[in-house]
Amino acid sequence: MAAVSSTYKDPSDTFVWWIEGDRLAIATTEGDGGTNETDKGQLKAVSLGSGNTITDGLIISYYAEPDKLTSITGTIDIDNVLQPALIDYVKSKALMDAAARAKDPGLAQIKMASAQQCMANYKEAVRRYGMKKNDKVGGTRAIAPVDMR
Amino acid sequence: MAAIEFTGKEIYSRVLQAVPDVSENYVLNLINEALIDMGRYTNQIENAKTDLKHNQLWYALDDDEAITVNKLFRCTILNSDGEYIKIPRLSNGEIKQFYNESSTSSNTSWTEV
Numbered sequence: 001m002a003a004v005s006s007t008y009k010d011p012s013d014t015f016v017w018w019i020e021g022d023r024l025a026i027a028t029t030e031g032d033g034g035t036n037e038t039d040k041g042q043l044k045a046v047s048l049g050s051g052n053t054i055t056d057g058l059i060i061s062y063y064a065e066p067d068k069l070t071s072i073t074g075t076i077d078i079d080n081v082l083q084p085a086l087i088d089y090v091k092s093k094a095l096m097d098a099a100a101r102a103k104d105p106g107l108a109q110i111k112m113a114s115a116q117q118c119m120a121n122y123k124e125a126v127r128r129y130g131m132k133k134n135d136k137v138g139g140t141r142a143i144a145p146v147d148m149r
Numbered sequence: 150m151a152a153i154e155f156t157g158k159e160i161y162s163r164v165l166q167a168v169p170d171v172s173e174n175y176v177l178n179l180i181n182e183a184l185i186d187m188g189r190y191t192n193q194i195e196n197a198k199t200d201l202k203h204n205q206l207w208y209a210l211d212d213d214e215a216i217t218v219n220k221l222f223r224c225t226i227l228n229s230d231g232e233y234i235k236i237p238r239l240s241n242g243e244i245k246q247f248y249n250e251s252s253t254s255s256n257t258s259w260t261e262v
Binding site: 006007010011012016018019022023024025026027042044045046047049050051052053055056057062064065068071072075078083085087089091094097098122 | 194223236
């Protein structure tokens with residue numbers, strides 16, 4: 001497998017991408033095709049010459065899942081503003097399990113109510129305001145008025 | 150550096166106040182469960198790179214890859230000047246030729262950037 005340099009002048013004109021299931025497709029209209037249907041101008045897989053690659057030729061940007069925490073002493077892979085929400089989630093689940101184990105029905109009820117409060121806090125923090133809390137855009141947002149002249 | 154860099158230990162100490170008898174391993178599992186739930190929302194943006202290969206249409210995004218992709222929103226290709234140029238998404242996701250690559254995961258190797 002040989003590494004070759006990119007010869008694509010403007011990939012935005014000739015490349016496309018799409019998703020199918022858990023696979024990303026990269027197709028291009030450039031280069032030679034094996035049949036009339038994959039000639040220059042028709043979308044097909046990248047044609048670089050057999051066994052050739054462009055090193056680091058593709059970069060993707062994506063919404064990611066935070067990395068798994070493998071040790072209790074490890075640092076958690078989320079923005080600091082979301083840490084209180086994480087505490088709420090863990091406390092809520094722990095309290096729910098504790099309520100299920102409690103032999104005293106009154107105590108179970110108190111734990112369950114506390115668990116629901118923690119879960120409500122979590123939902124509000126992450127599901128309603130998560131994106132707003134950790135975006136880095138500062139200042140007020142304004143709409144430019146129409147010029148009436 | 151932020152005022153507090155949270156580790157699992159800090160979360161554990163907070164949980165102990167509410168539920169005194171839980172184990173570290175139990176809290177670790179709950180933290181990971183929370184992280185999966187948080188991943189459903191658009192809180193974390195990352196980038197990753199891979200090699201562009203001859204005659205390969207499909208690049209794997211399975212959860213067992215080195216990166217965990219929830220929603221892809223941008224693709225860029227290296228041009229002849231060494232710049233990464235954004236490419237458009239094909240809305241109908243159909244081309245004339247069929248590429249059957251049964252093992253896309255073994256052909257793809259992502260590196261987080």
